[in-house]
Amino acid sequence: MAAKLKESDQHYNHRLEELRVKATIGKYAGISKVSNEKAVIAAVAVDQRGSLKKMLVADGRANVVDRDLDEIKTIVTDVLTPHASAILLDPEFGLDALQRRHGKGLFLGYEKTGYDNNVPGRIPEILEHWSARRLVEAGADCVKVLLYYSPYEQQEINDQKHVWVERIGDECRALDVPYFVETVGYDVAGHGEASVEYARLKPSIVKASMVEFSKPRYGVDVLKVEIPISMRHVSGTRSFGGDAAYSKSEALDRFREQTDVTELPFIYLSAGVPISEFTESLELANEAESGYSGVLCGRAIWKEGIPVFAQQGPAAFRDWIGKTGVEYLARVNALLGSARPWTNRIERPAAQQRG
Template identity: 55%
Template sequence: MKPTPGKLAGLKAVSDARGVIAAAAMDQRGSLKKSLGAARGADANDHDLEVFKTLVTRVLTRYSSAILLDPEFGLPAAKERNSAGLLLAYEKTGYDSATKGRLPDLLDVWSVRRLKEAGADCIKILLYYSPFETTEINDLKHAWVERIGDECNYHDIPFFLETVGYDVDGKGEKTLDYAKKKPEVVSGSMAEFGKARYSVDVLKVEVPIEMSFVEGTRAYKGESAYTRAEALQHFRDAESMTHKPFIYLSAGVSNPVFIETLELAAESGTKFNGVLCGRATWKDGIDVYGKKGADAFEAWLEDEGVKNIENVNAALKAATPWYTKFGAKSLAELG
């Protein structure tokens, strides 16, 4: 079934000429403020977030098909996005660590209607999710996503769902034990939220492996969770879980690691449809902004930031247009 007119228009707005989603992400809020403060040695404020987001948007959207921003601090940046498409985040930043299950929440004074009125081409939600979580907690999350899907359907705007896995046992996501579970976490999330009841248009997913645990990669750190051949199969297995378009998130890794990750996805033959890449392009500039200020950070973006995003764009040559997931050979076939 082809997308409705509004959803089709939104997907076109955030895609490049090939129909690949080559989007930058700049919707970090709480974590970014902490990082900027740590770099400066003094607290960062709301103005710092607005300036940082504006500079990233001004520079990197010259090389990306879209930008993901938040309506809390990102709307000034949205005005400087160089005609790139706009995704707006709908969820509150972070989660309540005192509450079991990393339950999600929506921004208090925003709705899909209001985000669309603010200029959003697409709506994005982040959900911490694990198939290994209790049925009680996951049922709350399932119902929550259903509500958002229905809201996006009513307003005829694409719904991007970002699922981020976590260790339900609380031992952390950087361990060998979690690396072994991660393929099931990612595949299970894709299988669940690819169901029609959620009305998700694009799944924004983690890669199904932890690169530092893959033998034979440049990112490998000596402790093995999978051989290279097994890692390639995990990519294929995750893809088989859904017929929905899906894109990869960079998940905070460095630019070289993310590029190698996309190379591995390409080697596996996985037909992914793009990326929403954040910290892998601008994270190393946080220290520059904190220590030297906005002008120095903008100069860094024009040099290193541009190199980073051009590296990502080169790796995206292996991506497949999202419209192929609807059985179309061109955008024109969809209307």
């Protein structure tokens, strides 16, 4: 079995050797700063703002103030970065937290939180008082944007999104800073993202998003993508909820297909699912020999601690993160041994090779 796996790895690496993307010195260095010693990204995300406020209110925090968000981000950063390769923060409420990252890499988000429900298509916006240059000046090793995207959306709406991604890509090129684009699908038909109807479409949505934003015109360096299936709709798994969209064998095929649609490195987001569901999805990715190069996950690690903060305060939350949050992150890290180094897909710049 070990010989078979070794042969598979050799075939995979040989195939990618011919497809490697050429990187500039700055972009290669920036991605290296958010990675571990194996060139795998094992990062924690805590750039939530609007959704975090809603969680606090739902969990009993009567009057949510900005300081609450600042404290949550600072505690998560301080306690979890010793066990991570990097942290993703936002410049609105995360600037204090970035000082507590223990020398680990830093992603800063560039987009406004959420989207306007009164405007069709979940159109993204950037933060008005920030630029890619200002994010770098604040300490960012990499710039990240979140984009809600579906190939089934109206072309006029998707064109707006394409232009938006292009503009930020040009900013990042000019600064020689890595550009991470996070795509999250949504249901245009109105069934809802938790429905079995959407689950059947999800692989095509994830795949099409990866194909689109791998085009050189966007200047994307690493894709942050969804798991290509909905775990609760995979029969034969622990997470199965009783309404099947695919068998386990079909789910494994979706992971394999995802690996082949892009030459860029890609990493997984957790999408706020429970830790048990996220780790099982990584188990499937590993079984399928997915080409993913790590994770940038947030709520799966710390979301269960938000009721603790809301009802008992920062000290109790720090204690929860120090025990349960660290344990959850360790479970994710243990599965990243099968992740592929992003250096398999990005070529080291010639100047660094000589050095």
